[in-house]
Amino acid sequence: MKKTMYEKIWADHMVHEPEGEAPMLYIDRHLLHEVTSPQAFEGLRNASRQVRRTAANLATLDHCVPTTNRDKPIKDPIARIQVETMMKNCADTGLRLYDMESPNNGIIHIVVPEHGFVHPGMTVVCGDSHTATHGAFGALAFGIGTSEVEHVLSTQTLRQKKAKTMRINVDGELSEFCTAKDIALSIIGHIGTAGGTGYVIEYTGPAITGLSMEGRMTLCNLAIESGARAGLVAPDEKTFEFLQGREFAPKADAWDAALSYWKSIVTDAGAEFDKVIELHADDIAPQVSWGTSPEQVIGVDRQVPDPKDFADEEKQHACASALNYMGLQAHTNITDIKVDYIFIGSCTNGRIEDLRAAAKVAKGTKVASGVTAIVVPGSYWVKKQAEQEGLDQVFLDAGWQWREPGCSMCLAMNGDELKPGERCASTSNRNFEGRQGKGGRTHLVSPAMAAAAAAAGRFVDIRKL
Amino acid sequence: MKPYTNHTSIAALMDRSNVDTDQIIPKQFLKKVERSGFGVHLFDDWRFNADGSENAEFELNNPAFKGARILVTGDNFGCGSSREHAPWAIEDFGLNTIISTSFADIFYNNCFKNGILPIVVSRQALDQLMQEIRANEGVSFTIDLPAQTITTGAGNSVEFDIDAFRKQNLLLGLDDIGLTLKNVDKIDAFEARQQQSHPWLWTESA
Ligand code: SF4
Numbered sequence: 001m002k003k004t005m006y007e008k009i010w011a012d013h014m015v016h017e018p019e020g021e022a023p024m025l026y027i028d029r030h031l032l033h034e035v036t037s038p039q040a041f042e043g044l045r046n047a048s049r050q051v052r053r054t055a056a057n058l059a060t061l062d063h064c065v066p067t068t069n070r071d072k073p074i075k076d077p078i079a080r081i082q083v084e085t086m087m088k089n090c091a092d093t094g095l096r097l098y099d100m101e102s103p104n105n106g107i108i109h110i111v112v113p114e115h116g117f118v119h120p121g122m123t124v125v126c127g128d129s130h131t132a133t134h135g136a137f138g139a140l141a142f143g144i145g146t147s148e149v150e151h152v153l154s155t156q157t158l159r160q161k162k163a164k165t166m167r168i169n170v171d172g173e174l175s176e177f178c179t180a181k182d183i184a185l186s187i188i189g190h191i192g193t194a195g196g197t198g199y200v201i202e203y204t205g206p207a208i209t210g211l212s213m214e215g216r217m218t219l220c221n222l223a224i225e226s227g228a229r230a231g232l233v234a235p236d237e238k239t240f241e242f243l244q245g246r247e248f249a250p251k252a253d254a255w256d257a258a259l260s261y262w263k264s265i266v267t268d269a270g271a272e273f274d275k276v277i278e279l280h281a282d283d284i285a286p287q288v289s290w291g292t293s294p295e296q297v298i299g300v301d302r303q304v305p306d307p308k309d310f311a312d313e314e315k316q317h318a319c320a321s322a323l324n325y326m327g328l329q330a331h332t333n334i335t336d337i338k339v340d341y342i343f344i345g346s347c348t349n350g351r352i353e354d355l356r357a358a359a360k361v362a363k364g365t366k367v368a369s370g371v372t373a374i375v376v377p378g379s380y381w382v383k384k385q386a387e388q389e390g391l392d393q394v395f396l397d398a399g400w401q402w403r404e405p406g407c408s409m410c411l412a413m414n415g416d417e418l419k420p421g422e423r424c425a426s427t428s429n430r431n432f433e434g435r436q437g438k439g440g441r442t443h444l445v446s447p448a449m450a451a452a453a454a455a456a457g458r459f460v461d462i463r464k465l
Numbered sequence: 466m467k468p469y470t471n472h473t474s475i476a477a478l479m480d481r482s483n484v485d486t487d488q489i490i491p492k493q494f495l496k497k498v499e500r501s502g503f504g505v506h507l508f509d510d511w512r513f514n515a516d517g518s519e520n521a522e523f524e525l526n527n528p529a530f531k532g533a534r535i536l537v538t539g540d541n542f543g544c545g546s547s548r549e550h551a552p553w554a555i556e557d558f559g560l561n562t563i564i565s566t567s568f569a570d571i572f573y574n575n576c577f578k579n580g581i582l583p584i585v586v587s588r589q590a591l592d593q594l595m596q597e598i599r600a601n602e603g604v605s606f607t608i609d610l611p612a613q614t615i616t617t618g619a620g621n622s623v624e625f626d627i628d629a630f631r632k633q634n635l636l637l638g639l640d641d642i643g644l645t646l647k648n649v650d651k652i653d654a655f656e657a658r659q660q661q662s663h664p665w666l667w668t669e670s671a
Contacts, residue, residue, distance in 0.1 A: 016651035021630045024645060026655055028666055036548060038498035049642070052652075064496065078496040085498045122666070129547040129571060143571050145549035146500075147578035147641070155645045157652055161628070193483060194541040194567055227544065229570050250665035258665040293483050314482050314540065411546075413492045432487045432545060434510050 002268035004165050005232055006200045009140040009265060013123045015157055022159035028122040029139075030152050032059035032095070033108050034086040035413070036127030040150035041089040049154040051093045056156065058117050059090050059097040062107045063413050067376050067403035070100060076415065093153075106379020106405040109133040109347035113217065114381050116246025120235035120262040125152055130347050130429065132223040136216035137243070138235035138265065140200070143224065163229050164274040166199040170207035172281035177463050179357070180215035181349060181427070181446040183207065183279075184222035185287035189297040191277065196228030199275065202267060203233050207281040213242040214353040221348045222429055225294040234266040288334050288459055289431045289444040291322030296431075298334065300449065300461045306330035325433055326441050327421065335459050337443070341424040342373035342400075342454040343436070344447055346410035349427035350378025352385050354447040358427075359391040361451035361462065367399035368457030374401040374416070376408040400454070412436045425453040466580050468638035469561065473607040474534035476564075476617075478598040479524040482539030486551040486572060489543070495550055503550055504557030529602035535562040537594050542583075543572025552579040562608050564615065566591050577631050580638065582610060590623045597621070610636060 003011075015024040037059070044051070051057070064079040074080040083100070090097035098104040098111060105111070109130055118124050120138035125131060127149040134141035148158055170183060188195075201223055203216075211219065216233045223231025240259060243249045250258040285299030296319070298305065307319040307330070323330060328337070344350070344358050355377065367373045375395050377383035383405055386392055392402045408416045410428040412435065418424055420439025427450050428435075431442040445453070452460040494506040511523045519526045525533075536555075542565045543551060552575045555563070563576070564584045576583045586594070597617050598604055604618035610632065615623045634641065645652075660667050 015655040016648050018648060020633075021644070022628070024648060024651070026652070026659070035495050039500045039549075042498070042500070047642070076496070082496050082498055119665075127547060127549075129545070143547035145547055145552075145571060145575035145578060147549060147575065151642050151645065154642055155649075155652060156656075157645060159630075159641055159645065193544055194569070197541070197567060197570055227541070227569060248668075250668060254665040254668060258663075261663065293485075318482060411487075411492050413495065430485075430487070430545060432485045434491060435487050438491075438510060 002271040004267045004271045004273060005138060005202060005234060005265055006140065006163070006165050009121055009123065010162060012121065022161055024157045025123060025160045026157055027125055027152050028056065029118055029124040030057045031108050031112055031124065031126035031128070031131065032057060032149070033063055033128060034061050034082045035063045036146050037149055038082065038085045038089065039146050040127070040153060041093070043150040044153055051095065051153050052156045054094045057095045058112060059086065059095050060105060060108045060111050061086060061098070061100055063407045063411065065100055065406040066414055067406050067408045067416055070404045079414065103380050106381065107347045107350060107407055109221065110350055110378030110382065113137070114246070114379060116243050116249035119243060119249070119258065120239060121265040125158065129224045130221050132228070132231050133217050133221040133347060135220035135223060135231040136213060136233050137239055138232060138262070140230055140232070142230040163200045164198050166196065166201045166228070166275040166277065167273040168201055168203050168277045168279065169205040170203065170279045170281055171205050172207055174207050174210050174281050177286055177448070178281055178284045179446045179448070180211050180218035182284050182287045183281070184219050185289065185294065185297045185444060186284045187279065188222065188226045188294045189287070190279065191226055193225060193293055193295045194227045196223065196226035199228050200230045200232060201226070201228045202273070203231060208233060209236065212353060213238055214351045217351065218348055222294070225429060235262050286446060286449050286462055288449065289442070290326065290328060290334065291319065292325050292431055292433050293318065293322070294429070294431060294444060296322055297444065300334050300459055302334060304328050304330055304332045304334065335461060338423065338458045339425045339443070339453050340371060340422045341418055342371065342450050343376070343409040343424055343426040343428065344374070344450050345376030345378060345408055346428035347378060348429040349447050350376065350382065352382050354427065355382065355386045355391050356389070358447035358451040359394040361448045361465070362398045362400065362454065363394050365398050365455035367454050371454060371457050373399065373454040374403055374409070376403045377405045379405050398455070409436050425450045425459065466578070466638045466640060469580055469582055469610055469635040471607070471609050471611070472534060473605050475530060475532055475603055476535040476537050476594070476598055476606045477525055477527070477530035477533035478595055479536060479538045480595060483541045483544055484538060485545035486543055486548050487545055489551040490548065490554040495548060500553055501557060503554035504559070507554040507558040527602065532559070534560055535564065535606050535608065536560050537564045537591070537598060540566045542568050544569035547571045549575045549578070552576050552581050556581055564591065564594060577635060578641070580635065582608065582635060584615065584625045586623055586625055593621065594623065
């Protein structure tokens with residue numbers, strides 16, 4: 001029978017299907033951070049259970065860490081306890097941790113690929129919904145809850161129900177201005193935040209294979225915002241080239257064996273998906289979210305919608321309440337919306353290519369008066385690389401702040417946050433109410449769009465720059 | 466985990482869709498390293514005014530819903546972040562049953578690990594349940610998990626589907642890990658096979 005990539009990975013990791021119970025799926029790699037793991041370690045301790053396979057784990061500190069004054073103790077005492085708890089848990093169990101002093105520190109989903117820790121065909125989980133990022137490598141990667149973190153730590157397996165399969169094919173060629181972020185946002189706008197619920201999505205088509213590995217990570221990262229359990233892109237030469245030589249990538253003979261396996265796991269020609277969606281890259285303008293859900297998104301050349309534009313009563317209601325929260329009037333041109341804050345960073349858009357794209361637009365400009373603009377590299381590796389290329393100077397010259405890595409204003413747990421009513425052009429992934437600070441208003445955009453908004457003090461159609 | 470038992474409780478109505486876990490438990494409360502004590506922060510941004518007083522407009526502050534164990538709510542409940550703090554807060558607050566047309570995947574899973582029953586019903590059935598609460602705020606519903614039914618105060622009955630394995634674990638209050646570890650020989654065997662067939666997966670300590 002012809003199989004999809006998801007079905008192949010699933011079958012290759014099936015440990016046991018006990019009668020009348022959920023199947024046990026083997027987990028190859030487990031990623032951890034400080035927010036969703038402490039209660040799992042506590043559970044292990046309480047039950048006197050051990051970590052089954054320490055080397056299959058990789059942990060970092062990212063959510064609570066400050067992006068300034070990293071040499072000083074963390075000011076927030078509760079955050080400090082969380083960070084210290086993580087360090088102790090990892091030390092006690094022998095887990096590999098890139099702590100705040102490690103040159104490898106950064107956001108978990110940025111750090112893991114940098115070290116080649118995830119390969120095609122693997123199963124990868126983390127107590128974090130954006131684990132979907134690693135689907136860019138053709139790995140089945142998804143977020144789990146803390147109880148499941150404990151389950152994986154002690155059994156290296158998960159009880160899982162098989163998902164349905166969806167293929168999203170994006171035809172056509174990418175223009176310079178249509179990034180992975182715009183594809184992803186427009187998909188979410190199209191299918192909605194619950195459109196992918198119950199599915200694993202495989203992204204195919206020339207616009208997808210045309211993406212760099214970094215672009216594919218951005219795309220798969222946002223799979224979760226469409227409700228999908230995971231996103232996948234078939235591994236190809238770009239994937240192999242990216243992995244080769246990295247710390248945890250297979251070496252020598254193992255590399256050859258791995259390579260032939262990786263090539264074998266792609267979806268068979270003619271394999272059937274439960275659902276297929278066709279899109280065209282030409283239809284995708286640079287996207288700007290206008291509401292409080294990632295599906296409330298529109299092309300930058302359009303206007304803020306009117307609740308009346310929606311046929312469905314639920315959506316009308318959601319639109320009205322989003323406009324109210326966002327302080328926006330229907331029919332306002334997106335390019336007339338003024339911003340107070342710019343955030344470039346997060347596991348969605350905190351990689352070197354994102355910083356390059358933003359710097360290209362920021363070069364020679366000045367941050368508009370009254371606007372605060374910050375760049376938070378996704379990791380120390382990204383930061384170092386950017387500094388070698390002089391990108392930090394480009395941003396600094398343009399009046400931006402150049403920070404230390406971390407999740408920062410993606411979820412505003414570390415003290416970097418919006419004040420009530422402030423409006424932010426953000427390269428992160430969620431525009432939920434209060435996500436970037438209570439009362440803060442988030443508009444999701446690509447890095448280049450964010451940089452353009454910084455200089456203009458409002459949204460700009462970068463195609464017209 | 467406490468076993469889930471049949472109960473008759475007040476059903477609270479929160480007619481909102483796409484309620485995300487950032488709202489259920491805002492991030493400023495995620496820094497704790499314990500599992501308990503999140504209930505006081507449930508829906509914090511909506512539930513409380515800036516001065517800390519209760520927001521009278523917020524659904525769960527409706528006196529008629531005091532003591533509710535059942536929450537009836539709109540589509541795609543629990544979307545967004547994977548934080549299990551969301552079901553911890555819900556459970557700690559006193560709710561153990563959520564009825565909607567759909568739930569986000571990770572949240573749905575997390576509920577079962579915490580003795581919470583998420584019930585999926587049709588749009589039509591949900592509308593009826595909501596209607597009944599609106600008409601009679603403070604009405605109680607009876608949840609019968611073994612029979613997979615919701616019976617309303619007015620005597621309407623709605624059947625629901627649930628995976629048999631999850632149902633049984635809820636009813637017995639079973640810990641998944643213990644159950645899985647019963648099959649530890651299967652895990653050992655799988656690992657031995659994988660080391661043979663996919664040796665590169667086992668070189669991560671390099
Ligand atoms: S950058 Fe944002 S989405 Fe990514 S892991 Fe950190 S908090 Fe989560």
